[in-house]
Each structure stands twice: as C-alpha cells, then as structure tokens.
C-alpha cells in the first residue's frame with residue numbers, strides 16, 4: 030500500500046529537536062534498485078518526502094533504518110543521510126565480510142548501528158552465525174544492534190539475543206500479541222529483556238500490532254507500560270512509509286497525536302523524543 034498522501038497536522042507539538050527514531054527510505058528504484066532476494070517490493074519513498082514529513086510533524090531529525098527490501102545495499106539510506114544536512118543518522122544491514130575500511134566509511138557517513146532481522150516473512154531463516162560475526166566486527170565502533178522479532182519467538186530466541194554484545198535496541202515493542210493482554214507470556218519475555226540495562230525498546234508501530242484498528246486503543250497500554258518502566262531506554266518512530274501494511278495505512282499525524290497517551294508527562298515525552306535518541310545517535314551533542 031502507498032503511504033498516507035496527506036497526513037494530518039498533529040495537535041501534539043514535540044519538544045524542539047525531536048527525533049523520529051525509526052523510519053525508512055525506499056528507492057527511488059530507478060536509482061537505488063531493490064534487492065533481488067527481497068520478500069516485498071514497496072512503493073518509492075524518497076528522502077525528500079521523508080524530510081517534508083519530518084517538518085510537517087514537527088520533528089527535527091530522523092534515524093533511518095535499513096529495510097530488508099534493500100538487502101545489504103545501504104546506498105539509498107546513505108544518500109538520504111548525506112542529503113539531510115546532519116539531521117539524519119542510520120542503522121545499516123551488513124554482511125560479515127564487510128571490511129574495516131567500509132565500516133569506517135559508514136561511521137563517517139552517519140551509521141551508528143546494525144540491524145538483525147528474525148522475521149521469517151522478511152528474511153526467511155535468520156543467519157545467526159553471520160549476525161554474531163557482524164556483532165564482533167562493529168563492537169570497536171561503539172555501535173548498537175537493532176533487533177526485530179516476534180514476541181512468540183522469544184522463548185527460543187532470548188538466549189541468543191542475550192549473548193549478543195553491547196547495547197541492543199528492540200524494534201516495535203518486540204511485537205507483542207496485544208489480544209493476549211499485558212500479562213501474556215510473550216510480553217513478559219520482552220519485559221524480562223528490558224530488566225537488563227543493555228536493552229532499549231522502540232514504542233512504535235501500533236498500526237502493525239493493533240487488532241482494534243485506529244486509534245489503536247488496544248496498543249496504548251503496552252507502549253505506556255514500557256515507557257513508564259524504562260523512561261531512559263525507550264525510543265519512538267513513525268515507521269514511515271509503513272512497508273507491508275495490508276489492512277490500512279496509518280495517518281502519521283495521528284501517530285504523533287498518540288504520543289501523549291504513551292508518554293503522559295512532558296518529562297517522559299522529552300526523554301522519549303529527544304534525550305534518549307540523542308544519547309544513542311548524536312552522543313557528541315549531549316553535554
């Protein structure tokens with residue numbers, strides 16, 4: 030599905046300098062072809078459109094996350110970061126054969142993390158031995174690891190994830206089954222990971238997790254519980270342009286207007302949208 034053509038202007042005004050800490054750029058395919066091994070082909074979602082959305086929503090910066098449809102070719106994301114005037118940084122997907130010189134180049138270009146995807150519908154069988162090698166390669170750069178999994182897989186996956194080194198950021202709340210309630214086993218396992226201070230989590234993607242649909246009332250308690258329990262280790266992002274959405278396309282303005290329901294105080298909002306992402310992605314600017 031194409032992204033929302035005219036998102037609402039949100040009523041909620043993010044703190045000055047706020048960071049959309051999870052979004053993507055796709056293509057344009059004519060210039061940045063999609064990976065042959067991809068599991069889906071999205072619509073073009075170029076940097077200029079992302080930056081217009083950033084301004085429209087009242088944000089100042091973006092963290093652009095490499096999506097599976099571009100494989101390990103990070104060129105579209107790097108091009109977007111280069112065009113951002115210092116207002117975007119990125120999370121790459123890498124092969125373990127990446128050279129040290131390439132890693133240095135990626136660091137200089139604004140990359141601060143790598144992403145490991147465990148969703149079968151996106152990557153088939155996750156190459157765990159390769160993930161371990163990539164984790165070893167990036168350790169000296171001070172980057173973090175972003176992981177995307179379904180909470181149902183956690184019983185089996187947790188030991189592997191816990192053995193990864195350094196800071197680990199969980200995508201999209203660890204994808205709990207919201208119909209199973211806050212007390213579900215899957216969500217308990219996500220929260221158990223968060224008991225380890227090396228773990229951070231993104232309270233993003235209500236549109237993917239909801240059973241009720243917009244306004245995503247069924248997802249709010251999950252996001253809020255994570256924010257209140259871990260105020261210094263939560264991030265928020267639009268997930269624009271919302272690849273693979275089939276039920277409906279979210280209005281990004283409405284997603285921003287959910288923030289006060291997830292982070293009800295100005296202090297929690299400041300941490301979620303500004304202080305936490307700045308610490309992780311622009312630490313040199315944090316006093």
Ligand SMILES: O=C(O)c1cc(C(=O)O)oc(=O)c1
Pocket residue numbers: 095096097098151200237268272273
């Ligand atoms: O749930 C998804 O379909 C999805 C896919 C990708 C990707 O293809 O990398 O990234 C996301 O953040 C979410």
